[in-house]
Amino acid sequence: MKTYKKICAALLTALLCVPSLKADEGMWLLPYLKQQNIKRMQEMGLTLSAEQIYNPGQGSVIDAVVHFDGGCTGELISSQGLLLTNHHCGYDQIREHSTVTNNFLRDGFYAPTMKDELPNPGLVVTFIDEIVDVTDYVNAYLKKAKCNDPMEYLSRDYLTKVANAWYKKNRGKKPGYIVLDLAPFYEGNKFILSISKEYSDVRLVAAPPSSIGSYGADTDNWVWPRHSGDFCVFRIYTDKDGKPAKYDPNNVPMRPKFHFKVNSGGLNEDDFVMIMGYPGRTNHFYTAAEVAERRDIDNTVRIDMRKVRQETMLAEMRADEAVNIQYASKYARSTNAYKNAIGSNWAIRKMDFEGMKKDQQAKLTKYATENNKPEYIEAMKKIEEMVAQRADFRKQVWMIDEGLLRAVESVGAPVLDEKTFNELKSNADKRTKFINEKYLTYFNKDYNKEVDRKVTKAMLTAFINGTAPENLPAVLRGVKDINGFVNNLLDKTIYRDASVLESAIINGDYASYDADPVVRLSKDVHALHADVKGKVAGFDREFARVRKTYVKGIMEMEGEMNVWPDANSTVRYTFGKLKGYIPRDNVYYGFQTTMEGVMEKEDPTNPEYTLSPKLKDIYNRKDFGSYALANGKMPVDICATTHTTGGNSGSPVIDKYGNLVGLNFDRNWEGVGGDINYLADYQRSIICDVRYVLLILDKYLGAQRLIDEMDIAK
Structure with a gap:
């Protein structure tokens, strides 16, 4: 009997130590690989040890993984710094090197020798050098600085100052190629510092044509089955001593500590x-109220507004090949997040995410009650209250953003304040620079006035119908004739032509400029957007405070090693x-x-x-x-x-x-x-x-x- 009880106790202990997650879930932190998942991974077939995966600078897997251009990932595949990433990640570099006679986007690219590999000014990749849990240091720093405002201490700008202070104290003088990224985890319950080496001599080596690298393009985006060869190849170069260095033709291929076979x-x-x-x-730490907010406001507004714009654009694109070329990228950018929102709402409804989160909150409520932790219950209550209180403001922000700022091109026109107007009026060089760098960049070869006319009419109609009259921008209040308003907007504006705009600046005054229909629409929309965003932001400070408490409760209840941070x-x-x-x-x-x-x-x-x-x-x-x-x-x-x-x-x-x-x-x-x-x-x-x-x-x-x-x- 005693033996049986011991066995049961041991089994219970083992079960409590196993992450309470579904198979394959999680975006896990490498420093805790051994404590969290290595055994389970090995049971699934992995032959590597934790040290072979994560042991920075010692020839482990992490030494072959790079943060590519700040937004993607890449990996080393040779002992000479050959780097693989996606075609869409290297797209800007491929495009920059493309010309009419050498169109690498259309035809692909291959450098037959290292001397032919193409440099890319501004492109950087970083390798993890060290990952350090600095939670105690940050908390002590904040206490000494008397900083208890989460809107300040959770910002990357503030944390950069803290990171530099930690590095100076613990590592000494920071070399120019070292990059520090101190980030909050678990809503600020933990702080982890990533120390990386940055390499800036990264050269294009090979890329397939877009017909391979982005085969299926927008239509297949977010879709399986897929048939895209989405890759391109770069190479990292260093100085002769193997250190990161700016581009120099005498630099040599990187000799990494590890590369993938x-x-x-x-x-x-x-x-x-x-x-x-x-x-x-x-x-994934959303409460039930936040799931509903995401579904009913964020995703729904995005879906409804983008559908109107996309249907209008698509009709014009199908009717005219020239328009199709002009608007292809605009349409693709719009449908990317549109499909994401549809997929998100599909999952929220099909899997009842709201119900799942309610169950989790009920579990935390029980835990908090049994362990005398009323702050966790209060945090959940406060989150629910604030979500309800900010709902109308949040919907207004999303409506303005999706219905006007992202959809009506005139709203994004480069509008001048009075000081800048007067500077341009008296300075021909500044005026020419404004026309070339601002106006002609915006109203460029991909702008079509007649398509914009139809899109603007459709979007203003949808926006006005979906917005309470008192919440409309001043210029749209009382508008009954959308067709007349849009025709006046596009046909009477000084922004209809660069020469007309320049003449208005030279010969007119600011009062006349300020009365222009495009100027008025743009100013009123942006002013209202800023005002409503400010009202939403008014909840952010308290929201950050109570979410930190809520997530702390989840970590305490589940065990920190069983919970992955967002x-x-x-x-x-x-x-x-x-x-x-x-x-x-x-x-x-x-x-x-x-x-x-x-x-x-x-x-x-x-x-x-x-x-x-x-x-x-x-x-x-x-x-x-x-x-x-x-x-x-x-x-x-x-x-x-x-x-x-x-x-x-x-x-x-x-x-x-x-x-x-x-x-x-x-x-x-x-x-x-x-x-x-x-x-x-x-x-x-x-x-x-x-x-x-x-x-x-x-x-x-x-x-x-x-x-x-x-x-x-x-």
Whole structure:
């Protein structure tokens, strides 16, 4: 009997120490890998130790992962600093190097020698040098500084001062290439400092044409199955001593402490995979009230307003190819967040996130009551009250942002204040600079007045119908004739032409300028937006305080090591399996796509699905070399149960041996709700299979020297 009781007690203890999470959930912190997940990962198939994954500067996996250009992730794939990331992450650099005669976006690019690799001023990548828990130091610093305002001490600007002070005290003088990022975790219950080395000599080496790198473009965004070769290749250079340095033709390729071997043999469904990268933002500590707010205000306003704009633009784009070219990128930018909001609301409703959060809050209430922690109950009550109190202001902000600021181009016109107007009036050089750098940048080749007319009429109609009269910008109050208002706005404005605007500045006065219809609309909208945003911000200070208390309660109840902190653009790891899913009844998506799907989607009339003759020839000849599957088909993309979000673009996807099998580039729309609550049955990371990368480098770009430079593992 005693033995039985001991066994039960041991089992209970073990269960209490296991993270109370669904399989594959979480964006975890690397310093706690050993305490949290390494055993579970090894049980799933991982052969690496915690030290082989995270031991900065000692030749572990973390030494091959970079934060790319501040918003993406990349990975080293050779002993000479060869770096892989997504095509869409390197898009700006590829575009900057493109010309009419050498259009690398259209045709792709490959540097046949290192001397031909192209420098990219302004592009930087950073490597983690050290991650330090500095919570005690920060709390002591705040106490000494008598700083208890969360709007101040949670800001990255304030924390930068704290980071510099910590570094000076604990590490001495900071070299110029060291970058400090001190960030709050768990709503400010913890502070962790990332110390990184920054490299600024990063050169473009290879990129597929956009017809491969962004195949499917906007239509396939957030969609699985996918058929995109979303990759490009750079190289990091250092000075002769191996230290970060500005671009210099005499710099040498980086000699990293670790780089990934490339798995050219592929994996099977249910095989273990791990991802490391820099996810941007999640909100998995939302309360039930915040989930409802996200669903009913943020997402709903975005969906409703963008749908109006997109339908209007699309009708014009389909009717005129010139308009299609002008508005393609505007349409794509709009639909990106539109699809995200739809997917988020789908998940919130289907999985009853509001109910899940209510259950969690009930659990915390019980814990707080039993442990005499009334502050946790009070925090939840206060959050619910403030969400209700700010609802009207929050909806107004979202309506103005989505219905006017992002949708009506005239609202974004470069409007002058009186001081600047008078400066331009008397200074020809400043006036010319304003026209060239402000006016012509805004009303550029991609602006179409007649399309703007139709979009503006549609958006003002939707905005006015969805807004209480007293909440309208002054210029829109009492407007009955939308057609007449918009026609006057676009036809009578001095902004209709650069020469007319310049003449109005030279020959007119500010009162006349200020009465212009575009000026009045822009000023009134921005003034109202600032006013309402200020009212919403009035809740932020108290909100930050009580959310810190609420999350502290969750950490205390669940155990800190069992709870992962929300993403905040700091390095994380996630793990799971390659696996398909069932998006709806009687439909199944497998985990692997092939070039058959690339060919099936081809549409010569649609630039999103246009294929080059060279790629079709490779397919028709089945010239796949050793990269093909056992059945002879050529793999393109894969999907996994890993927990990712924006910022994970370009992240390395590795197998149980630590070899690279692909690079993450997207999520499925059914999984975007994972930013609030992980969706085990639906959430999938979309990954470019590294075998497709190798095929394109080898057979399409002829980059044999790059293949030879890699360590290929079968």
